[in-house]
Amino acid sequence: MDSKVLTVSEFNNLIKKNLESIDYFKSINVTGELSNLTFNKTGHIYFSIKDQGASISCMIWKDKAHILKAVNPKEGMKLTVSGRLTYYVPSGKTNFEVVDVKLDGLGYLHILYNERKNELEKSGWFDESIKKTIPRFPKNIGIVTASTGAAVQDLIKTITRRFPQVNIFIFPTLVQGEQAQFDIADKINQANNFKTPIDTLIVGRGGGSYEDLWSFNEMVVLEAIRKSDIPIISAIGHEPDITLADYVSDLRAATPTAAGEIATPSIEELRRHLEMLKNDLTKSVIKVHNDFKKELRDLYLFFFKNSKKLVQKSESDYQNLVNNLRQIINAKIFGIQNYLENVEEKQIQKINSIVEMRNFNLKHFSEKINLLSPLKPLENGFALIRDQDNKIIKNIKNMKNQEKINVEMIDGRVTIKTKNNIEENLNGK
Numbered sequence: 001m002d003s004k005v006l007t008v009s010e011f012n013n014l015i016k017k018n019l020e021s022i023d024y025f026k027s028i029n030v031t032g033e034l035s036n037l038t039f040n041k042t043g044h045i046y047f048s049i050k051d052q053g054a055s056i057s058c059m060i061w062k063d064k065a066h067i068l069k070a071v072n073p074k075e076g077m078k079l080t081v082s083g084r085l086t087y088y089v090p091s092g093k094t095n096f097e098v099v100d101v102k103l104d105g106l107g108y109l110h111i112l113y114n115e116r117k118n119e120l121e122k123s124g125w126f127d128e129s130i131k132k133t134i135p136r137f138p139k140n141i142g143i144v145t146a147s148t149g150a151a152v153q154d155l156i157k158t159i160t161r162r163f164p165q166v167n168i169f170i171f172p173t174l175v176q177g178e179q180a181q182f183d184i185a186d187k188i189n190q191a192n193n194f195k196t197p198i199d200t201l202i203v204g205r206g207g208g209s210y211e212d213l214w215s216f217n218e219m220v221v222l223e224a225i226r227k228s229d230i231p232i233i234s235a236i237g238h239e240p241d242i243t244l245a246d247y248v249s250d251l252r253a254a255t256p257t258a259a260g261e262i263a264t265p266s267i268e269e270l271r272r273h274l275e276m277l278k279n280d281l282t283k284s285v286i287k288v289h290n291d292f293k294k295e296l297r298d299l300y301l302f303f304f305k306n307s308k309k310l311v312q313k314s315e316s317d318y319q320n321l322v323n324n325l326r327q328i329i330n331a332k333i334f335g336i337q338n339y340l341e342n343v344e345e346k347q348i349q350k351i352n353s354i355v356e357m358r359n360f361n362l363k364h365f366s367e368k369i370n371l372l373s374p375l376k377p378l379e380n381g382f383a384l385i386r387d388q389d390n391k392i393i394k395n396i397k398n399m400k401n402q403e404k405i406n407v408e409m410i411d412g413r414v415t416i417k418t419k420n421n422i423e424e425n426l427n428g429k
Contacts, residue, residue: 042062
């Protein structure tokens, strides 16, 4: 039987098509020692995985190169790699395309988780001293989770059943995928700036794989939780699932349902507790009432048996009290009189001193005024010459012919009429 003759390219393409279509080879794990490690300038990493009997060429593309770099790869290191089998047509070579790397059973995400956890713990992000107290009786509860799914429904049912009067506000968010970390952080910030003050914030989601929950290990989410002014309860996955968000939050709940129970008091438990308090209070009131009745009865019997003695003693005590009060009042009156006399004497002395000082200042002031008076020089024979407008004439130039002048001396004033020609007097001097 004749068979078709294939070219090398056709043959290699046929191998590639059939080999890469096998489901088993699309996702497989291989363990061995690392060898021939090469960091290509393009960013890709090439290496081999081998054991005592065989070796296979591997590559990890640059977009996932950080996964291998995170384990600090060295020649001879034992690794478990995950990926798919590929066939390179030009060289006819089978390769293993790696998408994940595990070291001693730990994958890249586990390594990153532990490194980040240790770093945050050293920085004090998990300290109990910075944890905020969860309010016992919240008025408004916020929930940051997916808008659909069992988690949000369980939360709403639990909160409503336990504490019906509380207000619930949903801040819907993505909970997995590349953009989930940013959406979760954004919704936490929205809750902190919400127009209605939120008393408690629950951040979480239902169960999922380690990778599905990874958004709650991202730094952008952890920073939003740490900066939140609202106390936060984390409720992520199930009991065994512990994310870094659980450590940073103020309180961790094993499940979303448990978070609803932690965030609210039970109305039924409160009713039972109030009923118990009511019963205790009733018993206490009855006891106090009975004790008081007994004391009144004992007091009545005491007075009845000792009434005469008590009356006599009361009269004596009353008289002593009156005498004591009289002495106290007299002593007070005497003290007040002495005080008022001393005050009066001091005030009189103070007033006399002020009057003397004012008289002295007035006399001194009067002397100064007299010295500055324009009439003072008149005592020494000087005179003031004024014109008819009562203005002082300082020199002859200001006088006019035939002008009347007023001459003011110490004991009076006279009016004088000039006769000589003032101009001639000026010329003659």
